[in-house]
Amino acid sequence: MTATAPPAHDRTGPSDERLLHTSPWKKLLGRPELGSVVGAAAVFLFFSIVADTFLRTSSLSTVLYAASTIGIMAVPVALLMIGGEFDLSAGVLVTSSALISSMFSYQMTANVWVGALVSLLVTLAIGAFNGVMLVRTKLPSFIITLGTFLMLTGMNLGFTKLISGTVSTKTIADMEGFAAAKKVFASFTVGGVDVKTTILWWIALVALATWILLRTRFGNWIFAVGGGSGAARAVGVPVARTKILLYTGVAFCAWVSGQHLLFSFDVVQSGEGVGNELIYIIAAVIGGCLITGGYGSAIGSAVGAFIFGMTSKGIVYAEWNPDWFKFFLGAMLLLATLLNAWVRKRAEATT
């Protein structure tokens, strides 16, 4: 019984591993979103088999719509997470943005676009407040945004009751500009087909974020800040500005989602949005973002949102007992994330 031992070291290759030629296949394996794509394919296949109605066009568009409402927020949250921070106020900020827009238009009897603009300014200011507080106080973003989360929850209800007298806003559907705003933020009809604009917003935002991350200097700053803010500052990255901009990015997307809520349902409920911030974070994490920062992608967050949309709606299409809904949801997410981690490990081993 003999065996030839492999050569211990190959000394004939290039001395610097960075100069090694990597095949496109290996490059693909090294992408952060790859694991989640495999997970998404698995979830898709699963529900195609167990739910007969899942593959209908109308069902798939419902799933896509559900994914887009999460995905719009998952994009900036992913960027923020790559930059090494959290935003727990993202969920209620969406509701705040919708409330401000609706109540300003109604109370001032203004064109709804004026309300939307005012809402944009206020929402961006809240985002910037989060960012400035973070860089000034040096406290963990978890604490800062937890504070804004609670304050916004209280303000949403408090101001709405104070101004409207009830817990929901009054309808602005009969006001000027509503029809046009509805086309931009909610849905429009093309040839008898109802197109949800959130899907278009989602695609555009993912494309924009991917371009920023991979092709611009600001994208490099985000990775650097998330990888280690001390080192980033030492090489000249404006850490404070980067983080504040990331928080205003979250605010901008919260504004888009908020306007969608308002213009698709006319009326905004003041108590909603609580808990959604976790869903955005989950989507980003499933999509391959590291909770510790410095690694991840915008496309990954989109895939994460898609997995979430498929799971939450697939359970209904599969007609499973709703009492177990959250359990199934958790199990599917855990499995998707495990698969994600496994694929990444294999990819790292082969490169």
Next chain:
Amino acid sequence: MTCVTTHPPTASAVVLRDTCAGVQQAQQEGHGVVARVRTGVRAIGAVLAAVLGASLAGCSATGGKRAEDARRAAEAQGRAAVDTPRWTFAMVTHSGDGDTFWDIVQKGARQAAVKDNVKFLYAHSDEAQQQAQLVQTYIDQRVDGLIVTLAKPDAMKDVVAKATRAGIPVITVNSGSAESKVYGALTHIGQDETVAGEAVGDELDRRGRKKALCVLHEQGNVGHEQRCSGAEKTFDGDLQNLYVDGTNMPDVQAAIEAKLQTDPSIDAVVTLGAPFADAAVQAKRTAGSEAEIDTFDLNAKVAAGLEAGDLGFAVDQQPYLQGYEAVDLLWLYRYNADVLGGGRPVLTGPQIITEKDAAELQDFTERGTR
């Protein structure tokens, strides 16, 4: 294959060539896992034996699971009474997770579904957008009938219209009596929340109350707002609203307690759901308040509380009836194009229940149908 060992691969004595260290290690770990699993099985076995022994040693002759099973066996027939095709009806409510009220509604719906040979599906979400999406998923599935609550009516307007366009009959239950007809639903089954609130205001007056607290446990529920404003309208005394987080019971109790402590002149607390009445009773005790606790809706604990005098009165809207009638009326519409109500809501409440009525309802509340 280059992996070779000179001895049989026992866990204790193995000689490895350098190239197969990894494989061998994996085998060793494999043995370890088997051993751990075995220990785990033994441990679980011991725990099971202990639990079984304990339960055999201390049997109860009354109550518990056995009594419940006996009751259920007596009442369950479980056979369809009709020979219509197996239609699928779906219900989407604005309920939060694990709400007793909606459990009773579901029980009624399921009972009617068994009788009418109907496949009954149920889903719920307390977020308006999610609830609308759930209705959409059932439209995608092309169900034969839809039952929807309109607690947040504006969010449901589009999907309900979509359902009627797709030829799916819609019946609204519980909340939304004002919007039901406008949105194109066949009929509405529920109680008029304002009327129910007014009934509470009158009853509080009759009992000579001066200052009342209205406890709202679902923020944004228009029906809850209507109850409290209805009560405020007819109540001669002063009525204040208190918002609590309905999914967090300790928080509900603490909030009521704090309110009772800061304002000792409050002599009545009205909760909008049966589970919260109990929290209010606890809060009243710890706060040392003399306030009377009254509540909307009924459950076993409320019935017992009424009988014991902990609670003043309860306003019931018969949730079982709402679920049962919704499924039954959809079946009637499918079978015979029958519509009940003549274009007006079919009312299932309000019904004021006091100490006198509590005793006869206790059996029904215990089995979870009232």
